[in-house]
Amino acid sequence: MLTKEKPAPASPEKAKTISGAEAVILALLEENVETVFGYPGGAIMPVYDALYDYTDKLRHVLVRHEQGGIHAGQGYARASGKVGVVFATSGPGATNLVTGLADAQIDSTPLVCITGQVFAHLLGTDAFQETDILNITTPVTKWNYQVTDASEIPEVLAKAFYIAKSGRPGPVLIDITKNAQLQPFEFTGYKPCKHIRSYRPKPHVRQEYIAQAAELINQAKKPFILWGQGVMLGSAEKDFRAFVEKSGIPAAWTIMGAGALPTDHPQNVGMLGMHGNYGPNVLTNECDVLIAIGMRFDDRVTGRLDKYARQAKIIHLDIDPTEIGKNVPVTVPVWGDCKETLPLLTELVEAQEHREWLQQFRTYNNKEIEVVIQDELFPTTEEMTMGEVMQQLNELTSGDAIVVTDVGQHQMVACRYAKLNHTRSNITSGGLGTMGFALPAAIGAKFGAPGRTVVAVIGDGGFQMNLQELGTIMQSGVEVKMLILNNRFLGMVRQWQELFHERRYSFVDITSPDFVKVASGYGISGRSVSQRDELSSALREMLSHKGSYLLEVMVTKENNVFPMVPQGCSVSEIRLK
Amino acid sequence: MNSETHTEKQEFNITVYTENHIGLLNRVAIIFSRRKINVESLNSSPSEIEGIHRFNIVINETAEVVRKIAGQLEKQVEVLKVYFNTNHDVIWQEMALYKVPTDVIAERAIVERLLRENGARAVVIRKDYTVFETTGQREETDNLVRVLQPYGLIEFVRSARIAIIKASDGFHRKLQEFEQSEPGDEVVENAYLNSREKVFTM
Numbered sequence: 001m002l003t004k005e006k007p008a009p010a011s012p013e014k015a016k017t018i019s020g021a022e023a024v025i026l027a028l029l030e031e032n033v034e035t036v037f038g039y040p041g042g043a044i045m046p047v048y049d050a051l052y053d054y055t056d057k058l059r060h061v062l063v064r065h066e067q068g069g070i071h072a073g074q075g076y077a078r079a080s081g082k083v084g085v086v087f088a089t090s091g092p093g094a095t096n097l098v099t100g101l102a103d104a105q106i107d108s109t110p111l112v113c114i115t116g117q118v119f120a121h122l123l124g125t126d127a128f129q130e131t132d133i134l135n136i137t138t139p140v141t142k143w144n145y146q147v148t149d150a151s152e153i154p155e156v157l158a159k160a161f162y163i164a165k166s167g168r169p170g171p172v173l174i175d176i177t178k179n180a181q182l183q184p185f186e187f188t189g190y191k192p193c194k195h196i197r198s199y200r201p202k203p204h205v206r207q208e209y210i211a212q213a214a215e216l217i218n219q220a221k222k223p224f225i226l227w228g229q230g231v232m233l234g235s236a237e238k239d240f241r242a243f244v245e246k247s248g249i250p251a252a253w254t255i256m257g258a259g260a261l262p263t264d265h266p267q268n269v270g271m272l273g274m275h276g277n278y279g280p281n282v283l284t285n286e287c288d289v290l291i292a293i294g295m296r297f298d299d300r301v302t303g304r305l306d307k308y309a310r311q312a313k314i315i316h317l318d319i320d321p322t323e324i325g326k327n328v329p330v331t332v333p334v335w336g337d338c339k340e341t342l343p344l345l346t347e348l349v350e351a352q353e354h355r356e357w358l359q360q361f362r363t364y365n366n367k368e369i370e371v372v373i374q375d376e377l378f379p380t381t382e383e384m385t386m387g388e389v390m391q392q393l394n395e396l397t398s399g400d401a402i403v404v405t406d407v408g409q410h411q412m413v414a415c416r417y418a419k420l421n422h423t424r425s426n427i428t429s430g431g432l433g434t435m436g437f438a439l440p441a442a443i444g445a446k447f448g449a450p451g452r453t454v455v456a457v458i459g460d461g462g463f464q465m466n467l468q469e470l471g472t473i474m475q476s477g478v479e480v481k482m483l484i485l486n487n488r489f490l491g492m493v494r495q496w497q498e499l500f501h502e503r504r505y506s507f508v509d510i511t512s513p514d515f516v517k518v519a520s521g522y523g524i525s526g527r528s529v530s531q532r533d534e535l536s537s538a539l540r541e542m543l544s545h546k547g548s549y550l551l552e553v554m555v556t557k558e559n560n561v562f563p564m565v566p567q568g569c570s571v572s573e574i575r576l577k
Numbered sequence: 578m579n580s581e582t583h584t585e586k587q588e589f590n591i592t593v594y595t596e597n598h599i600g601l602l603n604r605v606a607i608i609f610s611r612r613k614i615n616v617e618s619l620n621s622s623p624s625e626i627e628g629i630h631r632f633n634i635v636i637n638e639t640a641e642v643v644r645k646i647a648g649q650l651e652k653q654v655e656v657l658k659v660y661f662n663t664n665h666d667v668i669w670q671e672m673a674l675y676k677v678p679t680d681v682i683a684e685r686a687i688v689e690r691l692l693r694e695n696g697a698r699a700v701v702i703r704k705d706y707t708v709f710e711t712t713g714q715r716e717e718t719d720n721l722v723r724v725l726q727p728y729g730l731i732e733f734v735r736s737a738r739i740a741i742i743k744a745s746d747g748f749h750r751k752l753q754e755f756e757q758s759e760p761g762d763e764v765v766e767n768a769y770l771n772s773r774e775k776v777f778t779m
Contacts, residue, residue: 138603139611143654146599163654197755198596198657322648 015188020150021046021181024114025054027157030190033085035059035076035447037069041089042129044116046181048087061447061476064468066093068440070100071466074109075444078427079402079452081235083164084444086113091129094175095136099434101171102140106431107256108233110169112160120148120177133175142170150183154190162193167201168320169233202319205336205344213315213332214348216289222357223249224280224287226272226301229256229430230294230318230338237261237423239342240293248352250361252280254295255411256430259420263399269361273301274565275412278372278574279364281565284309285572286360292316294338297327298431307570317341371576372562377417383556384532386413386485389539393455393483394419396539401453401481402427402445406438406462409491412561414457424449436465442480443472453481453543460486460512470522473548481542482526482550484515487557495560519550526550588617589643590667590740593632594624594748596655605632605656608649614638618671620737625747629657635738658751662742669740673718674700675709675725676732682707688728695721706731 018026024047028036038060040048051060063069066088073084084104088094094115104111118127134146143163147156153176160172217223225247231240237260244251244261250269251261261268270277272284281303284290290312295301302308305327313331316324317338324333334341376387390413393401399419405411405428420426427445429437442456463484473480490508497505516526525545529538535553542551565574595601602621609616617635624631636643647659679702682688695717697709711718722733 134600135603138600139607144600196654197752199654200755320652322645322652326645 015186017184018187019046019050019181020147020153020176020183020185021050023150023153023185023187024157024176024181025050025058026187027154027190028085029054029057030192031083031157031161033058033083035061036085036087037061037063037072037076037444038087039063039066039069039089039093040087041091041093041116043090043118043178044087044093044114044181046178047114047116047176059447060087061443061472061478063440064471065466066096067099067436068443068466068469068472070097070111070113071103071434071437071440072444072447072469072472073111073113074100074104074107074437075404075427075441076448077104077109077111077444078441078448079424079445079454080448081232081424082448083110083112083161086111087115088113089116089129090118090133091131093129094133095131097173098136098140099432101137101173103429103432103434103437104171105140105142107429108169108229109171110164111171112157112164113171113173115173115175116181117146117175117177119179121179123177133173137173140171141173144173144175146175146177147180148177150180150185153180154187155193158191158193159196162196163199167199202337203321203335205334205340207344209332209334210341210344210348213291213334214345216313216315216332217247217249217291217345218348218350220289222283222287223247223289223291223354224283224312225249225251225291225293226254226284226295227251227257227260227293228254228295229260231257231260232423234294234319234337234339236337236339236342239339239346241265243342243346243349246346246351247349248354248358249291250354250358252277254298254301254430255415255426255428257295258415258418258426259423262421263419267358269358270365271416273298274303274567275416275561275563276301276565277365277416278368278563278576279361281563281571281574282364283360285311285570287312290314292318292328293342294318296320296323299327302327303565303569303571303573307572317345368563368576376413381556384530384535384553385559386410386487386555387417388532389483389485389535389553389555390414390417390457392536392539396536396543397453397455401425401455402449404428404438404442404445404454404456406456406458407433407435407492408459408462409487409495409559409561410457410459410462410485412492413485435462438462439466439480439482440469440472442482443469443476443478446478446480454479455481455483457483457485459491460484460488460515461490461510463515464510464512467518470519470524473524474522478548479546480548482519482548483539483542484550484552485555486512486515486552487555487559488512489557491559492561494558498558498560499564499566515550515552524548524550526552528552528554530554584639584641586637586639588635588637588664589640590662590664590669590738590742591632591634591636591643591647591650592660592662592740592742593634593650594657594659595630595632596657597628597630598655601630601653601655604653605634605650608646608653609634609636612642612646614642614646618737620739622739626749626752629748629752633738633740657755658748660742660745662740666744667740667742669714669738670712671715671718671736671738672710672712673721673733673735675711675721675730676706677709677725678729678731679704679707681728685728688725691724692721695724697721
């Protein structure tokens with residue numbers, strides 16, 4: 001158990017001399033950081049040396065690769081709602097963070113990454129393990145800064161945490177030269193940052209737009225809600241549910257938004273986008289008012305833009321003004337934090353039911369069940385499908401687990417079929433589509449939500465992209481359930497090759513090691529099943545096992561994920577097969 | 578603005594008020610390069626307020642694209658405010674320097690007359706060369722290049738554009754607003770970043 005002692009803010013008289021490295025650790029404690037994911041190295045050694053005296057207050061998880069470290073930080077942030085913190089050394093340690101930074105930037109995940117840097121006097125000399133990490137990471141960070149003097153550290157870290165978590169969250173990288181880490185300075189206490197004059201994370205809500213939005217909603221015959229991760233980032237799940245229930249409007253989700261409203265809520269009509277549900281895609285082009293909440297009209301959601309919801313008036317609620325009108329022309333912009341705007345909107349909307357309109361979604365859903373879902377979840381084929389694995393997992397977890405997914409076919413199947421009762425339960429690499437994300441992100445998620453079961457659903461390709469993190473599981477003892485859906489292909493690319501490249505299967509046939517043996521080498525229990533009659537008992541074993549467990553399920557090789565909106569097509573041209 | 582000017586490309590003058598921060602030039606520049614937009618001119622200078630920097634950036638784009646670019650610029654943590662204006666809405670000037678052989682000017686009276694007509698002013702006169710300066714708009718500075726070319730123009734250079742917004746009443750009031758605005762009851766003046774003029778280089 002971590003003890004939390006907050007030192008009283010030091011007054012100037014109580015100023016004490018500490019090193020820059022110790023100031024880093026004190027700043028983390030002031031920001032209530034409990035867990036750091038990291039990997040030591042030459043240029044960050046003073047910080048690790050300072051950490052050595054604080055291991056009773058700050059848990060450090062030693063990862064096996066900095067990319068694993070940052071994805072763990074992301075998983076932690078997404079599961080807990082707190083800022084993920086990552087340490088890495090200079091040069092290759094820092095560049096290994098880049099994929100995770102890009103992932104966190106596009107998926108709005110709050111991170112503070114602290115990298116070591118060579119001595120300030122060596123900057124620009126091509127010193128050992130020197131890299132210009134600030135310029136490398138500028139396009140993929142919300143903010144970054146290089147510290148060359150120890151006295152800057154408290155204020156810069158206060159800014160870093162404030163920027164990472166406020167407004168639209170995002171990753172921040174602070175690069176600290178080794179001399180600044182070693183340098184003693186007069187520490188006069190830590191002041192959290194509350195305001196930066198050049199940074200306005202959220203606006204004052206303009207009531208006139210709320211009124212206009214409410215009027216459109218109240219007059220609408222076929223209104224339709226699309227929600228994204230913004231609902232969770234704003235901690236507005238309850239406000240969102242109140243809005244949905246009072247307005248009676250059907251609501252569909254982007255994969256980043258999954259779980260903000262429980263899967264079995266009667267107004268939850270399913271998933272949007274390329275592999276989303278039939279009704280939500282088709283009816284996007286039939287609704288009269290579209291209410292987008294904390295989502296950004298990604299091309300995987302909209303399909304062909306010039307044929308996307310042209311008939312509808314669009315209301316867009318977002319905290320980031322550059323998202324409003326970026327891809328889709330907006331009738332009423334509601335710029336603000338949905339935690340503030342949703343209650344104001346709920347107040348003004350009339351209680352309605354929209355029964356007939358909801359029924360249209362159900363009719364499409366029945367068609368989808370008949371053509372796609374039935375065969376996917378309850379197949380009569382000899383080989384197992386990914387869908388039936390998810391179906392059985394749902395039954396055993398009752399929808400209470402955190403499901404972390406990697407990228408590809410299994411991700412689409414898991415997101416489509418996972419039952420989610422709670423918010424912050426679906427952790428996936430949405431915007432960047434980073435293979436190798438799930439295993440380290442699941443580790444981070446378990447640290448972020450230790451009371452919950454974490455199941456990482458991963459393909460055979462993605463598992464091999466960061467499988468070194470099994471070492472992190474072994475050493476930290478964190479409990480992660482790994483469910484590998486092995487189709488012996490890079491399935492999503494294969495699907496596209498089948499459908500759009502005349503079955504020219506160019507380098508998608510991937511072999512795998514004996515995953516159970518690999519896990520066993522790390523002291524992790526596991527099992528591989530290929531027969532349907534073993535599936536349920538294997539899943540039970542995985543979930544009831546004390547500690548981490550790897551379950552490999554051999555699924556059919558050439559299954560395709562449907563429905564599908566082919567690239568370049570309109571959402572209403574969605575194909576069921 | 579009517580829809581025609583919205584979809585037509587034209588010159589826009591983007592004025593960016595920023596904190597004085599190393600690395601911000603890169604953050605600003607990549608917003609254009611990421612979208613494959615050519616920056617015609619970029620100037621960075623102090624503004625009417627001490628410690629606040631001002632970029633003048635010129636691009637040739639549609640109003641729609643410029644509006645989105647301005648939003649992306651303003652989203653950067655150290656950017657205070659972004660304005661964009663057509664040439665009609667700003668007073669703008671560029672400065673140019675021309676180096677010509679002194680003997681040509683001395684020997685040919687016509688050259689001196691041409692320089693005078695184009696409003697050029699001698700900055701340096703040496704035995705071997707003379708440097709002239711003009712300040713004006715693009716056509717004017719370009720015109721003198723054409724004029725001097727036949728007389729052995731040795732070097733020519735033109736500065737980035739600087740522009741004053743006709744309708745602007747300065748940035749003082751806006752800044753006060755920003756310093757006091759929500760969230761947070763107290764205004765944390767970022768003493769450190771603003772006081773470090775000495776490390777600022779562009």
